[in-house]
Amino acid sequence: VDKINHFSKVPEDRTAVDNILRVNHGNQMRLNLMADAKANIMITVASVVFSVAIANLDNELVKWPLLTFAFGCFFALLFAIFAIIPKTDYPKDITGDIDRKSPIFNPLFFGHFAHLPIDEYKEDYAETLMTDDSVYDAMAGDIYGQGKILALRKYKFLKWSYMSFLLGMISAVIVFVLQGPFGDVVLDGASNILDVIIGELNF
Incomplete structure (x- = not known):
């Protein structure tokens, strides 16, 4: 599939276009x-907490x-490491x-371009x-590629990483409370509530 130039109708030598591309690229x-x-x-x-936790399991x-x-x-x-692993896939033909x-x-x-001979890259x-429209097209493609990696890879794995840490911390607190002196009280209360709910459903 050949490329389609979507910027052929954009007027050349527009400072506003240059500025928005520069700002967008800088934000990315x-x-x-x-x-x-x-x-x-x-x-x-996570590495420090994991090491301390494992060292005190006794x-x-x-x-x-x-x-x-x-x-x-x-x-x-694991997810934080996935977030910073470089992604350098490139489009391939049938060969x-x-x-x-x-x-x-x-x-x-x-x-x-690392997979191209230098002459083809320069070409x-x-x-x-x-032309200005081909420059706009290349810049927009570069911004899109960076944004896609950010949204679908880096920030996705980063979100999973922070959620895993948060869930681990909350779960650890819950386990600590349940195995403490209030654990039996909490479990008995939950059991009584469950019995009441089951009784109401059966009724």
């Missing part, structure tokens, strides 16, 4: 840096809460080579620079 870069920073923070925190009083928290930290660590005519081929993205780059 900042979001990318923020995602990496948050993932690195979670990797550090304490019978907090064994099960710590094991529960360690379980959540493990998945938080398995990079498809330069694909609509998603981006001559500005290293994951794509594509020169063609991109020929």
Whole structure:
């Protein structure tokens, strides 16, 4: 499928167009840096908490809460690592080579042009620079590619990482409360409530 130039009707030499592309691209870069920073923070925190939890499993009083928290930290660590693993897929043709005519081929993205010989890369780059609309098209494609990776990969895994850590922490507190002196009271109360509900349903 050949590329379609959606920017052929955009007037050239418009400062507003240049500004919005620059701002949009800058925002994407900042979001990318923020995602990496948050993932690195979670990797550090989850690693430390996981290590401390595993090291104190011999304490019978907090064994099960710590094991529960360690379980959540493990998945938080795993998802945070997935969030920062580089994704450099590229469009391929039927022979398995990079498809330069694909609509998603981006001559500005290293994951794509790294698979081209330097002469072909320069040829594509020169063609991109020929007109303003082709530059707009390349910039929009680059912004779209970055946004897709951010939304469907980095921030998705980052959300799962923070949720795993939070659920692990909450579950650890619940386990600690249930195994403490109030555990029997809570379980008895829950059992009585369940019996009442079942009785009402049967009635």
